[in-house]
Amino acid sequence: MTEGEFIEALRRLPLHPGACGLADDAAWLDAHERLVLTKDLIVEGVHYLATDPPDDVAWKLVAVNLSDLAAKGATPVGLMLGYPLGGDAWDHAFLAGLEAALRAFDVPLLGGDTVHAAAGPRTLSLTAIGSGDTARRRSAARLGDALWVTGTIGDAGAGLAIARGAPGRDALLARYRRPVPRLEEGAALAAVADAMMDVSDGLLIDAARMAAASRLACTIDLGAVPLSDALREYAGDGRSARMAAVTAGDDYELLAALPPDDIPPVPATRIGILTAGSGLTLMHDGEAVPLPPRLGFEHGG
Amino acid sequence: MTEGEFIEALRRLPLHPGACGLADDAAWLDAHERLVLTKDLIVEGVHYLATDPPDDVAWKLVAVNLSDLAAKGATPVGLMLGYPLGGDAWDHAFLAGLEAALRAFDVPLLGGDTVHAAAGPRTLSLTAIGSGDTARRRSAARLGDALWVTGTIGDAGAGLAIARGAPGRDALLARYRRPVPRLEEGAALAAVADAMMDVSDGLLIDAARMAAASRLACTIDLGAVPLSDALREYAGDGRSARMAAVTAGDDYELLAALPPDDIPPVPATRIGILTAGSGLTLMHDGEAVPLPPRLGFEHGG
Structure with missing residues (x-):
């Protein structure tokens, strides 16, 4: 998929209002409480196998980040995705798994970046924002x-x-x-x-x-x-x-x-x-x- | 560098109080205003040349993200870094450039993730958080x-x-x-x-x-x-x-x-x-x- 096609597909997923329909370079968040922020990368061959289905890879990327929010007792607010385009079949399957995870955990996309990937193993990135950090360190x-x-x-x-x-x-x-x-x-x-x-x-x-x-x-x-x-x-x-x-x-x-x-x-x-x-x-x-x-x-x- | 050595080096850079000394999986941010969030990845061979000095790559990663905050009239609050370890010399030079950029633009690290990189071109990721989104879309x-x-x-x-x-x-x-x-x-x-x-x-x-x-x-x-x-x-x-x-x-x-x-x-x-x-x-x-x-x-x- 091209960057434009991928972003168009992302627009059909659950979006945070501050994502502005993914039409801008930045998202906004009206925050009046303590936020929790976490960022976990997953790397092909390190955190997942090259043979793992792309929809499961998307699910895992979301789940591992939300797990860090869970450990702070926080409620997910939104996700910022960093995605290297990976070929049509991979991209479509990834999107399906991403949608499944967003719906399963009731968290919308807030923004992110899509890039043309270099050759070699994929590195996928996510930043998760949650509210209500009540847990101790x-x-x-x-x-x-x-x-x-x-x-x-x-x-x-x-x-x-x-x-x-x-x-x-x-x-x-x-x-x-x-x-x-x-x-x-x-x-x-x-x-x-x-x-x-x-x-x-x-x-x-x-x-x-x-x-x-x-x-x-x-x-x-x-x-x-x-x-x-x-x-x-x-x-x-x-x-x-x-x-x-x-x-x-x-x-x-x-x-x-x-x-x-x-x-x-x-x-x-x-x-x-x-x-x-x-x-x-x-x-x-x-x-x-x-x-x-x-x-x-x-x-x- | 090992992940532990790299994080120890990051601890000597300007840190946000909510980073908790990078000792936790998540950071906190007490927000009482509109935040702006942006995420830009840079990929070796796509956004920078493999021959570009690593300190310049670090500077560019920070600068391109802060540029998106600038376009919203926002003041930088903190950065979440996604870093694949890249070998001792590369890691040390990257840290030097990161420190230079953090100090030049007066923005602290809030958190992030360090991973063992797979072989192949690097993908570096940053999420920037700013405050005071006064700009129109x-x-x-x-x-x-x-x-x-x-x-x-x-x-x-x-x-x-x-x-x-x-x-x-x-x-x-x-x-x-x-x-x-x-x-x-x-x-x-x-x-x-x-x-x-x-x-x-x-x-x-x-x-x-x-x-x-x-x-x-x-x-x-x-x-x-x-x-x-x-x-x-x-x-x-x-x-x-x-x-x-x-x-x-x-x-x-x-x-x-x-x-x-x-x-x-x-x-x-x-x-x-x-x-x-x-x-x-x-x-x-x-x-x-x-x-x-x-x-x-x-x-x-």
């Missing part, structure tokens, strides 16, 4: 807080293996290709959590980051980490399966630190505790187990 | 308005040729590599202009876009288009030189439509008029001249 966890996580962990990691050709169930593949940001859960947890973040690079590395930002140590009970039935069926429930789950990325669940006696207002599982000191301790069946060489996914490391 | 030009442009046109086009190896003066090369967004001029013009936009893809194509968005025709006097002494020395002052100037991109001057008897509050040159109808007419020495086959730069066309 990830650095605000307190000594003695319990660590809770929503949903189940490791499904997307298994889904990635399936996307790469391993046999496995569609439900796991869908968790990798079509993650769902925990917007409602985030809004509810933000009111009670001392600290919150989304689990994007792996449960262990993200928990370690929250603890480090809060100048605390963290102990996680590997056996308490919630696994889905689909994942147990796929990988079993042994230590190595659990270790794979907690070091895989793309879960987009929420990790929240709550005062020790608090019960979260949404379904979640207690998986650990924040203690004095620094570093991460992993327990399983009552004994400390060695940390894996790699706690999760780190860019450029 | 580009579609608000009125019948009989005069078209004015700030600065001089065509210098960056010559600078691009010089960057590609043609002999020529550093002043022209600098206009290509280190454009300066017209922030002060934009704020002053926004108070009086019926419509305004920046000249990024070429004077003719951008003027035609303003006219089309406003459902008007546009006549431009080629002889009135302001050329710098450096460009005259480089390319002469004939029709073909002027035609090259008005179809070259990267000027980042402001194009404003003002009521016919108004004089702009900043230095600018009157280059044309908006009339009834549609389309673009080009005049030179009192006669209509054929339009060039290409009015400017269009992506994916």
Whole structure:
């Protein structure tokens, strides 16, 4: 598609009033509250596979950004898309997935930029704007807080293996290709959590980051980490399966630190505790187990 | 550099308080007015040359986004950077250019994302947020308005040729590599202009876009288009030189439509008029001249 055709197609998607019909170089936003801004890029071959369907890539681009808003308890206001034109079939499929995500998460396009792509792997960019930042920072966890996580962990990691050709169930593949940001859960947890973040690079590395930002140590009970039935069926429930789950990325669940006696207002599982000191301790069946060489996914490391 | 090293280096640049020291996935902004948001990507081999120095690429990324804010008369509030790590030397030079631009235009970093780049040409992304959108849209030009442009046109086009190896003066090369967004001029013009936009893809194509968005025709006097002494020395002052100037991109001057008897509050040159109808007419020495086959730069066309 040409830039003009692509923008014309974008105009048929849900648009924010401040997008001015995408007829201008800038959008406006009348803001009378605290806004939350986040920006996540996804790169072909790094954050998604070249073989992933373009509609799923669009969905993921939206979902990973909204997941950062969810972790702040914010409500999505609008999205700024940075899109390199990728050929007619790719562009059309991308638009279909983008529309599906905008409608599923009830967020309009606010603006963006469409460029003629250079050869080579695609880099897609999105900036998400939300309102009502009620959550504390990830650095605000307190000594003695319990660590809770929503949903189940490791499904997307298994889904990635399936996307790469391993046999496995569609439900796991869908968790990798079509993650769902925990917007409602985030809004509810933000009111009670001392600290919150989304689990994007792996449960262990993200928990370690929250603890480090809060100048605390963290102990996680590997056996308490919630696994889905689909994942147990796929990988079993042994230590190595659990270790794979907690070091895989793309879960987009929420990790929240709550005062020790608090019960979260949404379904979640207690998986650990924040203690004095620094570093991460992993327990399983009552004994400390060695940390894996790699706690999760780190860019450029 | 690793992602951690790059973010540590970013922390030494001017940061917005809402950036929270870049320790979180999201930034906050307490907004109590109209915000302007814009997002421009630049792609290696499309918007800049692979041989352009990385510090100039960083400067250009900031400048082209701030130019869109300037066209809305907005004051920069903060920037969200999307950066693919590019190797130590490139990353360090990029950071130096980024710092120079942030300081020159007095705008802090608000957040962003750093990713491990795939092989191939770089795509760099920036979202700029400004406050005080006082300008009318580009579609608000009125019948009989005069078209004015700030600065001089065509210098960056010559600078691009010089960057590609043609002999020529550093002043022209600098206009290509280190454009300066017209922030002060934009704020002053926004108070009086019926419509305004920046000249990024070429004077003719951008003027035609303003006219089309406003459902008007546009006549431009080629002889009135302001050329710098450096460009005259480089390319002469004939029709073909002027035609090259008005179809070259990267000027980042402001194009404003003002009521016919108004004089702009900043230095600018009157280059044309908006009339009834549609389309673009080009005049030179009192006669209509054929339009060039290409009015400017269009992506994916």
